[in-house]
Amino acid sequence: MFWKRIAVAAVAATGLAAALVVSHEDTQAVAIQPAAAKVPAFDHIVLVMFENKDYKEINGSSKAPYFNKLAAQGAKFTKAYGTTHPSQPNYIAQFAGSTHGVDSNKCQDLGNKENIASQLFGIGKTFVGYAESMPSDGYTGCTKDKYARKHNSWVSFGNVPASANKRFSSFPSDFTKLPHVAFVTPDLCSDMHDCAVDTGDKWLKKNLDAYAQWAKTHNSLLIVNFDEDSGTSVNQIFTTFVGAHVKPGSYSESVNHYSILRTMEAAFGLPGIANAANKSPITNVWQ
Template sequence: MALFSLCSSESSAQDRSGSIPIVNLMSEDESIMALRWVGRLIVGLIGLAILFVLVLKVILGPQFQKPVVQLARPRLPYFSHVVVITMENHGDKILSNNPQAKYINQLMNTWGFDTNYFGVTHVSLPNYVALLSGSTGGTHSDSPLQRFHQMSLPQELNQAKISWQAVMESIPSPGFNGNWYPDHLSKNTAPIVPPPDALYAKKHNPFALFPALNKSRPDHTINLTQFRHELASGHIAQFTWITPNLCHDMHGQASGPGASCPTSNPTLLIENGNHFLQQLIPEIIHSPGWNSHSVIFLTWDETNDPTNFLSPTDLRAYLAPGPEAPVIPVADIAIGGGKVPLLVLYGRHPHPLRVNLWADHYSVLKTIEDSWDLPYLGHAQDADVPVLTPFFSEKKTSSTR
């Protein structure tokens, strides 16, 4: 039966007389069959999705049992300075004992190290937003076109008159609003497509995606060169967030002309990130403003992609959750960002301390808010999100005070 059928000769005659031709795309029977086919396709896709979720639950289920934790608000010391350094896409499994990450391993063995710390989810941007606001904003996208309107830590700091700044290593100027820099791609290129030579990425700068922050003080965002001048003078903000550029945060650039650190060279990415931290962290802890109540939180947004997505072991590691990871409602499965390092360099405790505290980026936010007596934002309010008390306890134990 033909897909297209013309009207009757009477209609054709009317068409020739000047009226608009009418074409029946399908007969009534064909239309019904097509609707049935579409319906079956939709039902089939839903069935496959449910089957996938159920298989995922079988593979991941045992790891997703959340402990019941009741935490009273502890009394942490008042931090004179907080520096948060966010790296990219590497879990503690790939970094621990890695010869390309010697300095990072030195930090693991000489300062505080949480061996049970997780990214909130995948991909990168939701983790940055979560750390800054206590919520992913419902996103699982890296698009720099997104905007977030929930309350954020910098807004709390403004209200409390606590100084803050965001350091984006290669941003060309304060308040720069481009998605990438440098960017030599056509203006018609989709914003999510990275230029091969780009160093700055807006998707790694959550401050630019909160309109309330851009509206108030866009000059709070500076590049690393300016930060180093401030560091040497002993005058830095009480809260500083540092995002290295794509060649130094272990993310890497897209392959193509001008790329000096392509994602296809993972060894180089780890070496570059390790070298960057080896230069920057001593500058911070030996600067005039650093004191015994200053702290650095060094972490990675999410773990690296699994070697084999079809391996249940690799998939479990990739999706392993921390507290309050996003949940697939149908099967009540938490989809986390995998285990990543959290290093805590606290001036008062310059000694090795390994802690096995189930935590994620919400815990860093909660710890900062606790020290400065700020309201807990978003999931930082939740009982199963712990404050990182063991790293600041005088007794050097894993218990809260």
């Protein structure tokens, strides 16, 4: 009986020791797991949106050498999609997390509905929309030559002041003077709506390559995006992130305008608005 008790005690002790080892190993395993990735707190984000081209018209195309060169420096999304058709509701979705019932290119006044600009203003941050070929700063007209308000989402919202609606000629060459978030809209030729792909490609290189290279070493980000494809039900678009903290490569998760909006919001600690609230920020592209 005595030896049986000793054996039982030994087994119990061994089991306890094993349990302690397992427990210790589990603790160590938990301790070395990396924290969940977060969107970096960028100093500046610039988003530029082009028009009406299928993903395959840009990706790998000899007509878009700069788009592809730029994407090779950053994160290229191989499954990025527009929200709808036609153009304007895509711009509004990117800016405000919802199309707000807009289903045409007719000029819209959407009042004080929440959007990324109003969110930023609410925490003391800045937003400016820059539109190429707009006749004057603060302009609210619908069309003028190569300018189309349907591509400038911020003009439709009463809580975005006229001072945040600027011509692209006002885009600063000293990038430290950029707002925290800037949306850039090329005109109807430069954005490829009325002109060829190589026109937009050359415009992007001429006007935003300097910022893209600067952003890499200045805690800033460039997002290059399209509103929609050529009108198909697939609506796949070319999208890339280039700048600081970006881990270059191709990424195959499905993203859309709401995903991108949610990511920009997360960079400034903002909650998602409307449909962006149902999306997770894009986190796997950061290093």
